[in-house]
Amino acid sequence: MTDTAAAQPAKLDAAVLKIAGVVVLGAIMSILDITVVSVALPTFQTEFDATYAQVAWTLTGYTLALATVIPLSGWAADRFGTKRLYMLALFLFTAGSVLCATAGSIEQLVAYRVLQGLGGGMLMPLGMTIMTRAAGPERIGRLMAVLGIPMLLGPIGGPILGGWLIEAASWHWVFLINLPIGIIGLVYAFFALPKDDPKPSESFDFVGMLMLSPGLALFLYGVSSLPETGTITATKVWVTMLIGALLVIGFVVYSFKPKHPLLDLRLFRNKRLAVSTISLFVFVIAFMGAGLLFPSYFLQVRGESTLHAGLLMAPQGIGAMITMPIAGTLADRIPVGRTVPFAMALIALGFFTFTQVGTDTSYLLLCGSLFVMGLGMGGTMMPIMTSALRTLTNHEVARGSTLVNILQQIGGSIGTATMSVILTSHLNGSAPIPGVTNPGTGEPVTEAEAAIAAQHGAQMQLPPDVLQRGLTFVADSFASTFWVGFILVLATFIPIAFLPRKKAPASEAPSADEGAVPTPVVMH
Known part of the structure; x- marks a missing residue:
């Protein structure tokens, strides 16, 4: 260097x-x-x-x-x-x-x-x-x-x-x-x-590990159990989430005491890192949670095969492929606070279409909306990550990237579980079909369940009106869930408004030799 x-x-x-x-x-x-x-x-x-x-x-x-x-x-x-x-x-x-x-x-x-x-x-x-x-x-x-x-x-x-x-x-x-x-x-x-060229000068934070790793695992276990139970009042949900949250909170309080904590939360004193990380966290909850439902809509409502559902999702990636290299170059020249809001506006514009989905919404419209969302994605995620890591020294990068990845993982899990629970609760409101039960469980079969099964070749003799009612109900359930995702996407504009709009002063840029010795985090 x-x-x-x-x-x-x-x-x-x-x-x-x-x-x-x-x-x-x-x-x-x-x-x-x-x-x-x-x-x-x-x-x-x-x-x-x-x-x-x-x-x-x-x-x-x-x-x-x-x-x-x-x-x-x-x-x-x-x-x-x-x-x-x-x-x-x-x-x-x-x-x-x-x-x-x-x-x-x-x-x-x-x-x-x-x-x-x-x-x-x-x-x-x-x-x-x-x-x-x-x-x-x-x-x-x-x-x-x-x-x-x-x-x-x-x-x-x-x-x-x-x-x-x-x-x-x-x-x-x-x-x-x-x-x-x-x-x-x-x-x-x-x-x-x-x-x-490792420098094993730091002692391992066993106390921190015994709080943070089990705490994260228990909290995410409770969150991930939400779709299965359908309610936060279930014991396996709220008890594990509570214990996990208490362990994580305990770690947060404790982590400022040791010289070398397992997760260096002192890095959040760096305003640019803090704002960028919070922006990324909210974005992941909003977009990744709802994003997993896009292929599910094609599979369950439109009856597409897994291969066709994958092909229908391709425009989103193509859109991101176009803007990501451009956004990467701009992130080295222009503060991300000036570019990311425009990219998020594209995501919101494309996302809105999915709040209106029905049983026969035009594929041209849906694929076009996914393409627009992809354009926005390419200009959002990596520039925010760039902003988060840019002001860290070589020594701090390992811990900074760990912070970013943990919050991404937690945000993705919360978003996925939240969207799954909302969709499941909507689908559970479907009317049962008189006289039809599930052979395995003996439970009544709802119109929504029957419609989804029929879309995938199940041998069920359903009257056309029952099938149509079921499919319409499933489509409306997806639309309602996408509305929640859309509102969360709009909420992302709040932390994004605080992203840096000016270049960091030259004195704040980490020098190449700062990797050898731990350096204090610059206060902004």
Whole structure:
């Protein structure tokens, strides 16, 4: 590195791009896996003779593992070095993927998904740390645009790849596809990443770990149980959420005492980091929660196959692909507070269409709206992350990226659970069909349940008027849920209004040699 951040070259050189390639490979594995598995849930129900609530734990178990291991990433990166830790994370993720493909029961699959999550949880924060250290603060915007590539491939390729693999081969290949990518990633990382130079000067915060990791896991367990129970008053929901919240609050109070806490909340004294992180947190709750319902609408209301639902989601990723490189370049030149509000306005504009969905809404309109939302996404997520990490020194980047990733994970889980509960509560209000019961449970079958089943080829003799009423009810339920998401998207404009609109003074830019010694956080 040069003596000052300002002296760094404007363009990303070959050495930095080579390192970025390693990180992008790992991020593609992690992000694709989430979207691929989400479209495989109905297949898991059939294969393992399980309920939706049971197979949903293949996603929840992975999320809980992520929440448990992410807080350790910052300390472990400083203690053991980013290269060896990143390779360990790749190995765990790949091994977990192969084990998932061998699962003979839903319980085994959930257990192996937890192992997979232990590796996946470290990939993103470590990847952000590696890339930010390699590029320096002046080029972080363009580098974050590179890291955004897998975030585009996730919504575009995940549902398409998952649907194709399930239809053309079997569900096992949803996981086995990670084996060749993981092997290539490990070999690539061994040769491309710079040799580790860890400085094990910090003691491990065992007290903090005993509060934060179980606290996050318990809180997210309670949140993730909401769709299954349908009410926050259920014991497994409110008790675990309360205990988890108390442990997390206890950690927050405690974390300002030790010199080297597990999660360095002192970084929030940095106003730019604090505002950017809060903006990202609210955005993730709003968009990621409702975003998972877009393919569900195509599957349940329109009766599309998993492959076709994935293809219909592609315009969103294409839109983001257009604006993300532009936004990355602008983020290095223009304060994000001047560009992100316009990108969020595009998201809100496209999102509004989904509050009006019915049983026969034009696909041209829906795909056009997804494209507009994609344009907004490309100009929102990575610029906000860039703003969050830009003013941190090399030494602080590992802990800063850990903070960002934890809040992203919590926000995504809260958003997903909230939207699922709202949709489920609406669907439960459907009228039962007289004389028709579920053979497995003996419970009456509602018009909505029958309509969804009929869309997927179930052999049910339904009068046309009952089928139409059921489909209309399901479509209205989705529209009502999307209204909640739309209001949350509008709420995101509040923290975004506080994003920086002026460039940081030169005195606040971290210098290249600040990575060697812990540096106080600059007060803004």
